[in-house]
Each structure stands twice: as C-alpha cells, then as structure tokens.
Amino acid sequence: EVQLVESGGGLVQPGGSLRLSCEASGFTFSNSHMTWVRQAAGRRLEWVANINSDGSDQYSVDSVKGRFTVSRDNAKNSLYLQMNTLTAEDTAVYYCAKDPRVLPIWGQGTVVTVSS
Amino acid sequence: DVVMTQSPLSLSVTLGQPASISCRSSQSLVFSDGNTYLNWFQQKPGQSPRRLIYMVSNRDSGVPDRFSGSGSGTDFTLKISRVEAEDVGVYYCMQGSHWPPTFGGGTKVEIK
Numbered sequence: 001e002v003q004l005v006e007s008g009g010g011l012v013q014p015g016g017s018l019r020l021s022c023e024a025s026g027f028t029f030s031n032s033h034m035t036w037v038r039q040a041a042g043r044r045l046e047w048v049a050n051i052n053s054d055g056s057d058q059y060s061v062d063s064v065k066g067r068f069t070v071s072r073d074n075a076k077n078s079l080y081l082q083m084n085t086l087t088a089e090d091t092a093v094y095y096c097a098k099d100p101r102v103l104p105i106w107g108q109g110t111v112v113t114v115s116s
Numbered sequence: 117d118v119v120m121t122q123s124p125l126s127l128s129v130t131l132g133q134p135a136s137i138s139c140r141s142s143q144s145l146v147f148s149d150g151n152t153y154l155n156w157f158q159q160k161p162g163q164s165p166r167r168l169i170y171m172v173s174n175r176d177s178g179v180p181d182r183f184s185g186s187g188s189g190t191d192f193t194l195k196i197s198r199v200e201a202e203d204v205g206v207y208y209c210m211q212g213s214h215w216p217p218t219f220g221g222g223t224k225v226e227i228k
Contacts, residue, residue: 035217045165045208045219061216095164101153101212102171106164 002026002105004096009110016086016114022079022096022107030054030074035100036081038092039109046092049081050100063089086114118143118211122220128228135196137223139209144189146213153212156185156194159222160205168207169194201227 008020020036036048049060049070058070069082079096093109119142129135145152154172157165167176169185172192182197196203204227209220 044221047217059215100217102155103210104167104170104176109164
C-alpha cells in the first residue's frame with residue numbers, strides 16, 4: 001500500500017523550532033520528487049517546499065525562505081521539514097505529498113501550533 | 117504566482133442532481149511539455165485531500181465515473197453527474213504548471 005505518514009508536529013512558542021518527518025512506503029521514494037503543503041484554518045492550501053529525488057534541489061515559498069529547510073534521506077525513505085523562527089502565521093496542518101505537479105498521494109497531516 | 121479562482125464558494129445540491137465547479141487560472145496552464153497540470157482534490161472533514169482528477173480530465177483509480185474534469189488554457193470544470201451523500205466535502209483545484217504550485221480557495225458541497 002502506498003503510504004505517507006507525517007510526525008513531529010506539536011505546540012511550540014513563537015521563535016521556536018520543530019522538525020517534521022514523513023515516512024514513505026509502497027513506492028520507490030528515491031525516484032520521487034516530494035513536497036510539503038500546509039493548510040491553516042479557514043485558509044486555502046498552500047505549497048510550502050519541494051525537493052527533487054536526490055535532494056540536490058530544494059525550493060520553498062517566499063514566506064518561509066531562510067526559516068524552513070526541506071531535506072530527505074532516501075536510505076530511510078524519509079522526508080523532513082526543519083522549521084525555525086516559527087510565528088503564529090505558521091500554525092497549520094502540514095502534509096507531505098508526492099510529485100508536486102500532480103500530488104497523487106498525501107499523508108494524513110501533522111498539526112503545528114505556534115502559540116505562547 | 118498563478119491565482120486560482122474557484123466558483124461557487126459553496127453548493128447545495130439535491131441527491132441525484134448534477135453539480136458543477138468552475139476553476140479559472142490567471143495564466144494559461146499549458147506547460148512547456150505540452151501537458152496541462154490542472155488537478156482536482158476532494159477533502160472530507162478531518163481528512164487529508166484526495167486527488168480525484170489529474171491533468172484536467174484523467175480520473176484517479178477508484179474514483180466513481182460520476183466525477184469528470186474538463187477545460188483548457190485558463191478555464192476548467194469539475195462535474196459530478198449525480199451527487200451522492202458521500203460526495204459532501206470541499207473541492208479544490210490546483211495548478212502544477214507554474215512555480216509555485218497554487219490552489220483554488222475551495223468549493224464546499226453539501227446536500228440540500
């Protein structure tokens with residue numbers, strides 16, 4: 001079964017950090033471009049960051065540039081999102097997904113809440 | 117960024133009746149490879165989005181054939197031929213032709 005499982009979300013204070021993980025199974029992870037998408041309450045889905053199959057290229061939305069870093073470990077079939085200097089605007093459900101142009105597979109999401 | 121505009125914001129449909137959702141993009145979604153990366157997703161309460169249609173009109177495996185996608189360029193439509201109770205949720209269009217990928221604001225479908 002093709003599956004993505006996120007973890008690492010939680011409550012963090014403004015200015016804090018979190019590292020999200022996404023474990024993949026059921027498909028050849030090392031051949032897949034991967035992406036993070038977030039959904040804040042009452043707002044539309046927002047693409048956050050993208051990484052190519054071997055990890056050599058990463059892209060992120062302007063609002064997280066310099067604060068968020070996407071990475072991967074193909075040996076562990078895992079995708080990561082290191083989030084630093086978090087603000088209330090980063091509060092959302094974070095999803096990992098496969099193939100950013102078509103997004104066929106999504107994880108169940110992990111909740112990030114930034115609040116004091 | 118490409119702006120994706122969906123209409124209507126919400127739709128109240130009688131069971132068995134058709135429904136149609138429009139999605140317009142601020143730029144043509146024809147990519148340099150000739151493909152149009154316009155996708156449709158369904159999100160039920162408490163669940164992650166599920167892709168229904170990819171590249172305008174291709175239905176995903178397991179998606180009922182009452183769902184269909186059409187359109188070209190900047191103008192796209194998702195149709196449900198006969199709405200069933202299980203179709204309740206929010207529907208999003210999304211473009212992957214231009215960087216960054218962007219989503220429409222969503223259309224909430226409910227049963228009248």
